[in-house]
Amino acid sequence: MHPKERRLDGTRRDFLLRSGGAALSLSSISGILAACSNSTTAGTAGTGAGGWPLGPGGIPLARPTHPVKMKRWEAPIASGMKPETGGTFTIFNYPAYIDPAVIKEFGKKYDVTVKVTPFDDITTGVTKLASGTVSPDVTEMTPDLLSRVVAGKLVKPLNLDYIPNLKNVWSGFQSPYYDVESRYGVPYTVYSTGIAYRTDQVKEDIPNLKPNGWDMFWHAQAYKGKTALLSEVRETIAMALLHRGITDLNTEDAKLVNRAVKDLQELYNICNIKVGDLQYETVPENKAWLNQAWSGDMMAAYFYYLPTKATGKLLRFWNPGYGKGPIGNDMWCVCSTTKKPVLAHLFLNYMLDNGVGYKNFVDFNGYQPPLNEIEPDTLVSKGVIPDNLASCVLTEQDFGPKALQEMTLTTAGQSLWQDGYATFQSGA
Amino acid sequence: MYPRWLWPLSALPGVVWLLILFLLPFYAVVAVAFGSVDPILLTAVPAWNPLNWNAGWVTHVLHLLVPGNIYWDVFVRTCEYVVLSLAGCVLIGYPVAYYIARHASRTKSLMLILLVLPFWISYLMRMLAWINLLSPGGYGLQFLSATGISSALYHLGLISDPNNYLGGQSFTVILALIYGYIPYFILPLYASLDRIDRSHLEAARDLGASPFRAFWHVTLPLSKTGLLGGAVLITLPMFGDYYTPNIVSGAPSTSMIGNQIDLYFHGGPQPTIGAAITILLSAFLMILMGYYMWTIHRASREVRA
Numbered sequence: 001m002h003p004k005e006r007r008l009d010g011t012r013r014d015f016l017l018r019s020g021g022a023a024l025s026l027s028s029i030s031g032i033l034a035a036c037s038n039s040t041t042a043g044t045a046g047t048g049a050g051g052w053p054l055g056p057g058g059i060p061l062a063r064p065t066h067p068v069k070m071k072r073w074e075a076p077i078a079s080g081m082k083p084e085t086g087g088t089f090t091i092f093n094y095p096a097y098i099d100p101a102v103i104k105e106f107g108k109k110y111d112v113t114v115k116v117t118p119f120d121d122i123t124t125g126v127t128k129l130a131s132g133t134v135s136p137d138v139t140e141m142t143p144d145l146l147s148r149v150v151a152g153k154l155v156k157p158l159n160l161d162y163i164p165n166l167k168n169v170w171s172g173f174q175s176p177y178y179d180v181e182s183r184y185g186v187p188y189t190v191y192s193t194g195i196a197y198r199t200d201q202v203k204e205d206i207p208n209l210k211p212n213g214w215d216m217f218w219h220a221q222a223y224k225g226k227t228a229l230l231s232e233v234r235e236t237i238a239m240a241l242l243h244r245g246i247t248d249l250n251t252e253d254a255k256l257v258n259r260a261v262k263d264l265q266e267l268y269n270i271c272n273i274k275v276g277d278l279q280y281e282t283v284p285e286n287k288a289w290l291n292q293a294w295s296g297d298m299m300a301a302y303f304y305y306l307p308t309k310a311t312g313k314l315l316r317f318w319n320p321g322y323g324k325g326p327i328g329n330d331m332w333c334v335c336s337t338t339k340k341p342v343l344a345h346l347f348l349n350y351m352l353d354n355g356v357g358y359k360n361f362v363d364f365n366g367y368q369p370p371l372n373e374i375e376p377d378t379l380v381s382k383g384v385i386p387d388n389l390a391s392c393v394l395t396e397q398d399f400g401p402k403a404l405q406e407m408t409l410t411t412a413g414q415s416l417w418q419d420g421y422a423t424f425q426s427g428a
Numbered sequence: 429m430y431p432r433w434l435w436p437l438s439a440l441p442g443v444v445w446l447l448i449l450f451l452l453p454f455y456a457v458v459a460v461a462f463g464s465v466d467p468i469l470l471t472a473v474p475a476w477n478p479l480n481w482n483a484g485w486v487t488h489v490l491h492l493l494v495p496g497n498i499y500w501d502v503f504v505r506t507c508e509y510v511v512l513s514l515a516g517c518v519l520i521g522y523p524v525a526y527y528i529a530r531h532a533s534r535t536k537s538l539m540l541i542l543l544v545l546p547f548w549i550s551y552l553m554r555m556l557a558w559i560n561l562l563s564p565g566g567y568g569l570q571f572l573s574a575t576g577i578s579s580a581l582y583h584l585g586l587i588s589d590p591n592n593y594l595g596g597q598s599f600t601v602i603l604a605l606i607y608g609y610i611p612y613f614i615l616p617l618y619a620s621l622d623r624i625d626r627s628h629l630e631a632a633r634d635l636g637a638s639p640f641r642a643f644w645h646v647t648l649p650l651s652k653t654g655l656l657g658g659a660v661l662i663t664l665p666m667f668g669d670y671y672t673p674n675i676v677s678g679a680p681s682t683s684m685i686g687n688q689i690d691l692y693f694h695g696g697p698q699p700t701i702g703a704a705i706t707i708l709l710s711a712f713l714m715i716l717m718g719y720y721m722w723t724i725h726r727a728s729r730e731v732r733a
Contacts, residue, residue: 120694126469127469127471148468149469272595274677274679276678285563287594414696415697421691425688426502426680426688427505427682427683428500
């Protein structure tokens, strides 16, 4: 799961769609058929130069200490072409993760009908792209899956001549370590992972807990049945690793991962831990008091889900801080299936426009774009974000070289983490 | 005279339907379970040809299904939930079906409409409604508290928190399963009870049987196929259910085997495990189905005799 699943409409609609199709697990065949695809040629190799592990298609695993410049698998489109007009332009994205007014304006500007095709989460989105069941023009993407979709030739290399607005984003995102020279994608939103809580229910001073705020979950006896973690393989286990003081969130050390899982299993008895992705709704509505959450969740909660205005003052988001908690970002990529490649590039450029990015953020999305013009301090001082949720706002410094980001694992590493999460989720 | 081929031909659409929408997809699941995974995109690569099957994933899951390993606990929990939910459906559903079939002469149509009414609303929507009813301040929770039901359930040890039904409680999951599936149980049972020839009961009473003995020795045995039909109809989907515990609980401590299938199919490098769990669960369910088929077969043989 992913931050974008936070919105009520999207999540429930998404859930209904998903569940409707797979109402009975035994007959949830369509998903399986969709998951079946032709095998691609090259797989995950072992190690590359200097013994550095390789990921999908032999692309080295990107880390801040090991930036990766991916080869362009085809030449980008030529510069100076006119955008295609007419017909339908399809955006492949989480449900309700882009302002309808923003995309309507884009359609009007370029004389196209813009359609959003939603996916459950980004991994199933990639599966759909790979199976050919969808053929969008642009897709939302995450850095940890980028090398996979590049190796699978599901996204096209970019011609940055069409995306001058890339200069508007934080410098670290103009040539990020996972995609040096922004050859395949541009940033969309940023977020951090922390703990959302209510001050009227949770009495502990989470930011000052020792050894760290994550420890709160292991002292949540008083909040039994009101405590939840994100329903996400990487985030859940990463939280348990951080609880132990381990900051390598991409470890493939089975001992560390298994110990983290055992730590998570302790939470059954401590607080009958729940998992889910409705924290933007459940925390303001008093259904959950203590919830692992993404920073954008609490902004969305403040913008849309407050039952009363007073509730807004009760909400808090513990942001672990630079180098102490996970950060992440979303991207836009141009799909290989596009029949409007120029327009697809222009869409990426459009989303990086300062005005469009800001409008999408505060009018609808709640997730912050990494635009230079959006000054975190002014968001609070102008009252867009309340003081008590100032910790939800991120700065470029949060994405410095020591930032902790869950990135691509080897296939064996992914299996290790998935099995660990399955063990935790089994309640055994 | 109709030509001999007419009736077999009329069954053709149903057969084609079954082939396309059940057998082929089911074979796809089998092919995925015995297949491999694309090394780049991590999508399932089904082994359509049985000669190319790789049994590794299935044996791996079988190993994890033995006591002491992770799937054992969740499988046992699933069985417990299904059995308790089925018991609940029988206890609640049988009297309802019996009443409609035997005593609701004037109101029968109305009762049947009321029975069908839940089908007008999506299962998921009905479940989601309970979220609001049982939330803090919800009418359902207020009612349960005001009537002392919550307190009674708490003192009986059925719930661990009388004010938080949605806090990961097995009781809530079982109740939700009963609530969600009971209409599917009552309808076939009603049909079965309604078909019982009243002269059988009259004969029993004439021979001196008390109402209870008449019920026990005549009605209950004659409604056995309806009972089993309803039971099969609800237990099969219950075993694969994952959204009910997701909606009303969300706690790993109440997860079912369907949640594991969902997890592995939902993304990641091991869709094969999801498929392997599915076919092993299907194999288990075939045992239940086999008993049902045997009972039906025996009943129809008795009727012919």
